Amino acid sequence: xxxxxxxxxxxxxxxxxxxxxxxxxxxxxxxxxxxxxxxxxxxxxxxxxxxxxxxxxxxxxxxxxxxxxxxxxxxxxxxxxxxxxxxxxxxxxxxxxxxxxxxxxxxxxxxxxxxxxxxxxxxxxxxxxxxxxxxxxxxxxxxxxxxxxxxxxxxxxxxxxxxxxxxxxxxxxxxxxxxxxxxxxxxxxxxxxxxxxxxxxxxxxxxxxxxxxxxxxxxxxxxxxxxxxxxxxxxxxxxxxxxxxxxxxxxxxxxxxxxxxxxxxxxxxxxxxxxxxxxxxxxxxxxxxxxxxxxxxxxxxxxxxxxxxxxxxxxxxxxxxxxxxxxxxxxxxxxxxxxxxxxxxxxxxxxxxxxxxxxxxxxxxxxxxxxxxxxxxxxx
Numbered sequence: 001x002x003x004x005x006x007x008x009x010x011x012x013x014x015x016x017x018x019x020x021x022x023x024x025x026x027x028x029x030x031x032x033x034x035x036x037x038x039x040x041x042x043x044x045x046x047x048x049x050x051x052x053x054x055x056x057x058x059x060x061x062x063x064x065x066x067x068x069x070x071x072x073x074x075x076x077x078x079x080x081x082x083x084x085x086x087x088x089x090x091x092x093x094x095x096x097x098x099x100x101x102x103x104x105x106x107x108x109x110x111x112x113x114x115x116x117x118x119x120x121x122x123x124x125x126x127x128x129x130x131x132x133x134x135x136x137x138x139x140x141x142x143x144x145x146x147x148x149x150x151x152x153x154x155x156x157x158x159x160x161x162x163x164x165x166x167x168x169x170x171x172x173x174x175x176x177x178x179x180x181x182x183x184x185x186x187x188x189x190x191x192x193x194x195x196x197x198x199x200x201x202x203x204x205x206x207x208x209x210x211x212x213x214x215x216x217x218x219x220x221x222x223x224x225x226x227x228x229x230x231x232x233x234x235x236x237x238x239x240x241x242x243x244x245x246x247x248x249x250x251x252x253x254x255x256x257x258x259x260x261x262x263x264x265x266x267x268x269x270x271x272x273x274x275x276x277x278x279x280x281x282x283x284x285x286x287x288x289x290x291x292x293x294x295x296x297x298x299x300x301x302x303x304x305x306x307x308x309x310x311x312x313x314x315x316x317x318x319x320x321x322x323x324x325x326x327x328x329x330x331x332x333x334x335x336x337x338x339x340x341x342x343x344x345x346x347x348x349x350x351x352x353x354x355x356x357x358x359x360x361x362x363x364x365x366x367x368x369x370x371x372x373x374x375x376x377x378x379x380x
Contacts, residue, residue, distance in 0.1 A: 003086065003088075004089065006099070007034070009039060015091070017151070024361050033051045035055060055071050056071065069099045076099065093120060098140075098141045100145075115374065120148065120151070135162075143167055147367050148167045150170075154308065156169050176293050178357070193230060194230040199230075199273045201229055201331075203235075207243065220256070226336070231252075275296045289355055
């Protein structure tokens with residue numbers, strides 16, 4: 001198949017999943033065309049099976065905000081016609097599914113009928129989509145997609161609760177390339193980060209309020225009162241300055257390292273002992289999954305799709321949002337005993353392997369085939 005993939009090209013989970021999916025599909029012989037405003041951060045090694053097409057948005061003084069959706073729709077039309085793309089897989093309802101629908105209508109006027117598969121990732125539903133200003137457009141885009149998938153059962157339930165959806169939503173979980181991930185680092189140099197006696201704790205996010213980075217700092221503050229530890233903060237965003245100030249107020253600045261955005265997340269996770277994800281909600285918890293594959297157990301909130309990834313008492317512990325005391329106590333249960341930590345590390349890896357990309361990609365292939373067949377049978 002010739003597949004067009006539309007996603008955000010940033011460090012966010014949806015962009016990572018879309019990119020890894022496209023690369024995996026290319027290995028199976030499919031021709032993949034990434035169509036977005038910048039080359040995705042996880043995309044490298046372009047070849048005859050993997051292509052990138054940049055969406056250029058001309059700057060017109062007439063517009064206060066430049067019309068990306070219009071530029072994307074036009075680019076999709078051009079790429080479908082130029083490369084005979086058979087299907088568009090768009091990640092995020094707004095603006096991608098909306099732009100894809102407009103492209104579909106323009107193509108239909110030329111008797112070119114192309115199916116749209118829309119994957120919902122979370123904030124397009126729970127945050128952006130639920131805003132009264134965007135809600136009608138999100139609802140329309142979902143209902144006019146030819147197939148709809150989402151990354152967790154929790155997100156599916158949220159979508160039906162927030163919108164009037166008449167399409168079947170298929171749950172296809174996020175995934176991770178087990179073989180590629182596990183082969184990247186064979187020797188984790190803990191000494192470059194911490195002393196041999198120190199536990200290494202990590203957090204990865206976009207530092208938005210929903211991630212509750214203040215709770216991350218407070219949990220670590222309690223942990224380090226009982227044992228020697230370092231905290232690795234990976235990512236960047238609006239709450240970074242707040243987190244840095246909190247570290248200073250608590251007197252733990254020397255024990256916390258802020259890396260900013262990094263392509264070496266796996267290197268840090270490689271030598272981490274514990275991962276903290278106390279988010280207000282997560283549609284899936286991809287960061288937790290990546291940590292678990294690095295044999296790093298997880299302390300997280302019990303909201304959204306996280307319980308579908310982290311098994312309480314096996315690969316980590318779950319607690320109510322904001323309960324930093326319980327999270328700290330559970331963290332110490334894991335970190336205070338070498339044998340317990342070793343067992344949780346093994347359990348984390350075992351749990352993560354259930355989400356191997358080779359197990360998940362066939363579900364997307366089947367969704368593509370069904371969408372193409374549906375278009376073929378309906379003649380539109």
